[in-house]
Amino acid sequence: MQFQDPNFQQAAEQLFARAAFPQHLGMRLTRIEPGLCGSELTAQPWQMQQDKFIHAGVIATLADHTAGGAAMTLVEAGQTILSVEYKINFLRPALGDRLRCEARVLRHGRTLIPTEAEVYAIDGAEEKMVAKAIVTLAVVTMK
Amino acid sequence: MQFQDPNFQQAAEQLFARAAFPQHLGMRLTRIEPGLCGSELTAQPWQMQQDKFIHAGVIATLADHTAGGAAMTLVEAGQTILSVEYKINFLRPALGDRLRCEARVLRHGRTLIPTEAEVYAIDGAEEKMVAKAIVTLAVVTMK
């Protein structure tokens, strides 16, 4: 996996710091390497669904944005990334007080960067994979 | 499309009223018919991405939950629905102050209810489709 921009960490950090909705959800960046991104989130009561589980929308946003972080490490200066589409499978109800996400670029294309992301729910000492996503990211040159 | 529960409207209404995260996002139910559901949301500043567009996570949550509302109209009393997986394509940046979603059941299965949802962004007098999703919902019997 080759990367162009020596400031790849800063690029991913800004993707997290400047995005209002991920900030509102409390998403934190925990790892940045070329083609990889890790993040986490402490679940809030307003992030639940009709029961005691974390809402699918919170899980999907974490997966999508962390995939964006992984792709962002591979673009050149002056470029950014945009989610074209994603698909996510919810593997089990997300029980716990914290979510953790790991994203990994599948292929570093010039215009498209397909990336996979796994989301884990942490309930005390127990951690379980609750969702897996494949996100297609487009490389966009900023004007 | 046949439906079992004479209280199908109430079932969909509760899916919206009792879900913390959709409530927090400001999602409102605008239409309930057997196999169909409409909803809308007035965009808040904290629902944006790093620019002036509504974040993909808000759009996807609206699509997913409205698909759930459409499926919910078709289940029996004592049953509920759960998102197994979804796929969403973002067709263009979501510019505007309001989102509108229409969901329609594709097939009323006994255990699975695949449903499609279209999301439109409303910018003054102009309305554009910004996303299309297919959601697979499972029918779950509540204990």
Place this chain on the structure above:
Amino acid sequence: MQFQDPNFQQAAEQLFARAAFPQHLGMRLTRIEPGLCGSELTAQPWQMQQDKFIHAGVIATLADHTAGGAAMTLVEAGQTILSVEYKINFLRPALGDRLRCEARVLRHGRTLIPTEAEVYAIDGAEEKMVAKAIVTLAVVTMK
């Protein structure tokens, strides 16, 4: 939906005529309009799965290639299309002797053309939707 190439019908026809695998499967083009494509296929015994139903792989190939035909009507001369990814839901077993597909472009982008496709199985006088797909097509300039 605007299109650039006055020979848009020929472009879609060649996509069907020159593709070895769709030809082998017996796929026929039945309709070409800007942003729209129709096709059909008469099921062969070797196209079945372990029972009397048409195999998902045949259905998915028809959906994918017909989506390509719809997108192909919108590209410029010297360009072609390529499937980036797709998602397909199988709504019910495909019982019958013939498949029919209708594809429709969701958004005519400059580099990406998301397109949806519905597949119907025809069993005597009865026709049922058996699958729905969303396909992301990339516009590629031929060298």
Place this chain on the structure above:
Amino acid sequence: MQFQDPNFQQAAEQLFARAAFPQHLGMRLTRIEPGLCGSELTAQPWQMQQDKFIHAGVIATLADHTAGGAAMTLVEAGQTILSVEYKINFLRPALGDRLRCEARVLRHGRTLIPTEAEVYAIDGAEEKMVAKAIVTLAVVTMK
């Protein structure tokens, strides 16, 4: 990953041996373990697209059926599996004379078994991942 049926290998073998379309394509089972399945296919001229690459429909059918093989190792005697939906990303053109697929169950559910599959194209001594899929399989009790 727990499995119920001591004849899990035979169950997966029959899924390959009895399916007309995968047999016609020349799919061969290369590995069966609980929750895992490997397969391969030697590309034929009629399996190509309009150029020298293996058609997406062949790749997707291999991914889907191999995912089915992986899920099949986990069901009980008298049960079978059915593809509910899948999503596949095509990472690069499939250049080569052979395809290889590895599928792995993501979650062994009682009624649904989400499974991921990776497809590699082998061109002489070189092997590259050309596609990644997530398949949702339903567990069906045979009558």
